[in-house]
Amino acid sequence: MDEQLIAPCGMNCRLCIAYQAGLAGLNQKGFRKTTCPGCLPRGKHCLHMGDQCTQLATGQIRYCFQCASFPCRRLKMLDRRYRTKYHMSMIANLTWIRDRGMASFLEREAGIWRCSRCGGVICCHNGLCLNCDLQRLRQNKRYRWNETDNGA
Numbered sequence: 429m430d431e432q433l434i435a436p437c438g439m440n441c442r443l444c445i446a447y448q449a450g451l452a453g454l455n456q457k458g459f460r461k462t463t464c465p466g467c468l469p470r471g472k473h474c475l476h477m478g479d480q481c482t483q484l485a486t487g488q489i490r491y492c493f494q495c496a497s498f499p500c501r502r503l504k505m506l507d508r509r510y511r512t513k514y515h516m517s518m519i520a521n522l523t524w525i526r527d528r529g530m531a532s533f534l535e536r537e538a539g540i541w542r543c544s545r546c547g548g549v550i551c552c553h554n555g556l557c558l559n560c561d562l563q564r565l566r567q568n569k570r571y572r573w574n575e576t577d578n579g580a
């Protein structure tokens with residue numbers, strides 16, 4: 429886990445399908461996935477929040493918890509979507525980083541998202557390890573977390 433992959437909104441880009449698709453070379457294996465090196469590495473202050481937040485867009489703050497409005501309405505909406513569909517919470521992540529530090533957070537993330545079979549990193553967007561579960565993704569390119577959530 430890498431601090432540079434922790435976006436201002438609390439997203440861990442290491443878990444993102446666009447990051448993992450690039451890392452795993454999915455487009456060389458017959459997939460057509462958008463790839464991304466991570467919000468900060470690609471020069472976007474924050475994909476989720478930066479377009480509507482001046483403080484983030486201009487790089488005045490590194491993390492949303494440094495803002496007086498934390499957690500703002502937009503972050504709460506994003507957080508609810510990710511809690512519901514992707515088994516993670518931006519606000520919980522940010523609160524952990526603020527209160528316990530980045531090293532502790534990165535260690536915790538590595539434990540939570542570790543693939544029990546190969547030691548790789550599970551993707552938060554589909555619940556799969558792109559080493560071990562590629563066949564499942566091949567059979568259903570829109571596969572997501574056993575499809576237990578109601579789509580959309």
Ligand SMILES: [Zn+2]
Pocket residue numbers: 543544545546547548557558559560561
């Ligand atoms: Zn694995």
